[in-house]
Each structure stands twice: as C-alpha cells, then as structure tokens.
Amino acid sequence: MDILKAGDKVPQFKTIDQNGKAFSQSQLEGKKTIVFFYPRANTPGCTAEACNLRDHYQELKSAGFQLIGVSGDNQKKQKNFADKYELSFTLFADEEKEVIKAFGVWGPKKFQGREYEGIHRTTFIIDDKGVVEQVIGKVKTKDHAAQILACL
Secondary structure, three states: OOOOOOOEEEEOOOEEEOOOOOEEEHOOOOEEEEEEEEEOOHHHHHHHHHHHHOHHHHHHHHHHHEEEEEEEEOOOHHHHHHHHOOOOOEEEHHHHHHHHHHOOEEEEEOOEEEEEEEEEEEEEEOOOOOEEEEHHHHHHHHHHHHHHHHHO
C-alpha cells in the first residue's frame, strides 16, 4: 500500500457520488478539500465519524473547505447513509475502488485476529491546487472534526 503523503499531487480518478453524479479529481482543483475514507456506511464507527463531521461541517466550510467522504459502498447505500443521517456533504460510491486505491488506503487489515483486505480509515487535507497538505492516519471517529480543525 503506497499511501499519498504531504506534497503529493492527487492522482487522476473518476467516480460517482451518492446521487449518481460523475466526479473526477479535476473538480477538486480550485477548492480546498478534506477527503475522508471510511470502511463502510452505516457501521458504528463510520456513522460516528460522519455524524461528528456533519455536526462541525459549517466550521470546515467557514475555513474554506469542501468535505468528501469515500467508501467502497454502492451509490444506493451511500444515498441511504446520507439521507438517514442528514449528511449534507458529498459521499463517493467507489465500488471499483479507483479513488481508494489512488489515495493508497486499500490494503491488509486485522480485526479480531483475522486478516483481510480493506479500507484504512484515513483523512487527507488537500489545497486548492490538488496537492496533499496533511494526512491524518489515526482517526478518532467520535472527535474527528476537532482533529481536522487542529490541522488547519
């Protein structure tokens, strides 16, 4: 797994959001962006993280950032997740794992002694030129907005 680091340019990708709208990395340019990767919609940790970010979304927007969540869930599941928890930011339905692999957050994981391939919960803070400014690897799901705001 070769994760993007500070100073790296966001690689090219194409995906769709929770509403089925096409999105590519070129749409990040000109906007400061926070991209957070989470393993699966509607799971306890992912829900806690998304809701914490929802509750502090205005602060992130006030700091000039757009917010994008990414998982390998399909568009319908992402839409249901966004609707159920009133998430007003973009969620990518990255079933092909194009964005997940482009950012380098797909790889071996361990849970209860079992090894498997999955998404590493990671957040990237990206400048308006599409360059990674910071990477948060040890995400605190219930207090993630504070972690991000401390980096800005």
